[in-house]
Amino acid sequence: MTSRTRREFGIGAAAGLAFAPRMARGQTKPRVVVVGGGIGGATVAKYVALDNTVDVTLIEPKTRYTTCFMSNLYLAGLRSFESLNHGYETLADRYGIKVIHDLATAIDPTAKIVRLKSGIEMPYDKLVVSPGIAFQFNAIEGYNEAAAEIMPHAWTAGPQTKLLRAQLDAMDDGGVFIITVPQNPFRCPPGPYERASLAAYYFKQFKPRSKILILDAKDSFFEQDLFQSGWDQHYRGMIEWLPGQFTGGVTAVDVKENMVKTASDSFKANVANIIPPQIAGSLARNTGLADGSGWCPIDQVTFESKLQPDIYVVGDSASAGDMPKSAFCANSQAKVCAFTILAALTGVEPPAPHLFNTCYTYLSGNDAVSDAISFKPDGGLLKISGISMSKTGDKTDVRRAAVREAAAWYDAFTHDVFG
Numbered sequence: 001m002t003s004r005t006r007r008e009f010g011i012g013a014a015a016g017l018a019f020a021p022r023m024a025r026g027q028t029k030p031r032v033v034v035v036g037g038g039i040g041g042a043t044v045a046k047y048v049a050l051d052n053t054v055d056v057t058l059i060e061p062k063t064r065y066t067t068c069f070m071s072n073l074y075l076a077g078l079r080s081f082e083s084l085n086h087g088y089e090t091l092a093d094r095y096g097i098k099v100i101h102d103l104a105t106a107i108d109p110t111a112k113i114v115r116l117k118s119g120i121e122m123p124y125d126k127l128v129v130s131p132g133i134a135f136q137f138n139a140i141e142g143y144n145e146a147a148a149e150i151m152p153h154a155w156t157a158g159p160q161t162k163l164l165r166a167q168l169d170a171m172d173d174g175g176v177f178i179i180t181v182p183q184n185p186f187r188c189p190p191g192p193y194e195r196a197s198l199a200a201y202y203f204k205q206f207k208p209r210s211k212i213l214i215l216d217a218k219d220s221f222f223e224q225d226l227f228q229s230g231w232d233q234h235y236r237g238m239i240e241w242l243p244g245q246f247t248g249g250v251t252a253v254d255v256k257e258n259m260v261k262t263a264s265d266s267f268k269a270n271v272a273n274i275i276p277p278q279i280a281g282s283l284a285r286n287t288g289l290a291d292g293s294g295w296c297p298i299d300q301v302t303f304e305s306k307l308q309p310d311i312y313v314v315g316d317s318a319s320a321g322d323m324p325k326s327a328f329c330a331n332s333q334a335k336v337c338a339f340t341i342l343a344a345l346t347g348v349e350p351p352a353p354h355l356f357n358t359c360y361t362y363l364s365g366n367d368a369v370s371d372a373i374s375f376k377p378d379g380g381l382l383k384i385s386g387i388s389m390s391k392t393g394d395k396t397d398v399r400r401a402a403v404r405e406a407a408a409w410y411d412a413f414t415h416d417v418f419g
């Protein structure tokens with residue numbers, strides 16, 4: 001994207017017109033359309049709409065959004081499903097966002113139109129796409145959408161999360177719960193290991209003879225020392241982690257026999273949670289926003305697509321340098337994107353971006369760890385500029401305090417996005 005300074009904007013009427021969005025007859029405000037009402041999309045819509053000179057439309061098929069974050073607590077019986085759900089009423093009523101519950105099916109970047117499943121065509125001046133992730137169902141033999149109804153991924157929150165919870169509830173004491181983890185990059189790097197920790201917390205109380213087996217495609221994982229010392233402390237002997245170098249990674253599943261197969265072995269599960277490899281949400285891939293990696297290349301200063309002008313991609317779908325695929329990152333990217341769009345619409349220089357990720361991860365119901373990481377563009381790539389993390393030797397009261405902070409973070413964060 002070319003940067004537009006106040007000075008450039010003020011060169012004269014012709015220059016001003018060149019930078020102003022095209023206005024259709026009767027159109028009084030520039031139109032920003034946001035596709036995907038998850039964390040990235042809802043945040044962009046709200047922060048653009050704070051400037052009431054812009055007309056903002058949010059397109060999202062669901063009327064209630066279920067957060068993945070804290071869904072592992074629901075699996076462990078530590079949180080209700082209802083507490084994970086958020087509606088769009090406040091975004092519409094307080095911020096004047098037009099919320100359309102529909103699916104975007106196509107984008108015409110030349111005509112600047114988004115087509116919806118219902119047949120509606122939405123014209124835009126600036127478009128933001130934040131469709132989250134899709135699963136590479138063909139990557140593990142036998143694991144397709146039908147198989148996910150038997151061996152849930154529960155990696156998008158909703159019915160899949162409920163299914164996994166029901167299976168864990170129904171599992172006999174002494175059963176084996178298998179969690180498979182894909183190669184990077186995938187949504188929420190600490191998520192599978194938090195899931196193992198909280199499933200162990202639940203088993204320890206209600207099914208103490210049960211085991212958890214993590215079949216990882218990788219040989220190491222984020223916060224590994226914190227997790228493994230927590231597992232030793234709370235659940236000795238209950239969780240086994242097998243890295244990819246020992247197994248060759250998961251290659252196939254047999255849903256009839258409840259078997260999970262790796263390159264070197266086969267494992268019988270009582271409950272199998274298959275987290276497949278991931279790629280950008282299908283809308284992003286079907287509309288030419290993704291490259292051969294399956295993710296969307298963006299200008300890491302502005303979040304504008306490198307492949308389509310006037311279309312921005314935030315959240316898990318974007319390739320955002322060192323930034324992990326997390327809700328906190330999606331929210332932070334969304335704010336930078338919103339300010340960039342507002343700056344572009346008014347012809348001013350956008351502020352220099354500084355982005356953040358703060359993540360709370362539960363090792364048990366009363367032991368949580370946290371990390372806080374900041375990111376800045378460096379040579380055009382978003383790189384880590386600061387980092388602070390929990391330590392293995394933290395005192396018990398520090399960990400208990402992190403549990404309380406995590407609950408407060410959830411309330412404040414979801415209010416920032418939806419309220």
Ligand SMILES: Cc1cc2nc3c(=O)[nH]c(=O)nc-3n(C[C@H](O)[C@H](O)[C@H](O)COP(=O)(O)OP(=O)(O)OC[C@H]3O[C@@H](n4cnc5c(N)ncnc54)[C@H](O)[C@@H]3O)c2cc1C
Pocket residue numbers: 035036037038039040041059060061062065067068069070071072102103104105130131132133154155156187188191281282283314315316317325326327328329330358359360
């Ligand atoms: C178990 C688990 C735990 C997690 N814990 C944390 C945590 O503690 N902290 C943290 O920061 N992150 C956490 N995450 C990660 C976080 O949930 C995601 O990174 C975040 O939701 C990404 O936001 P997004 O906007 O990219 O995608 P999403 O939030 O998934 O939103 C995408 C939205 O786009 C909509 N959509 C898709 N296609 C279309 C279309 N064609 N038309 C219209 N709408 C469409 C979808 O319906 C969806 O609502 C966790 C994830 C998991 C799985």
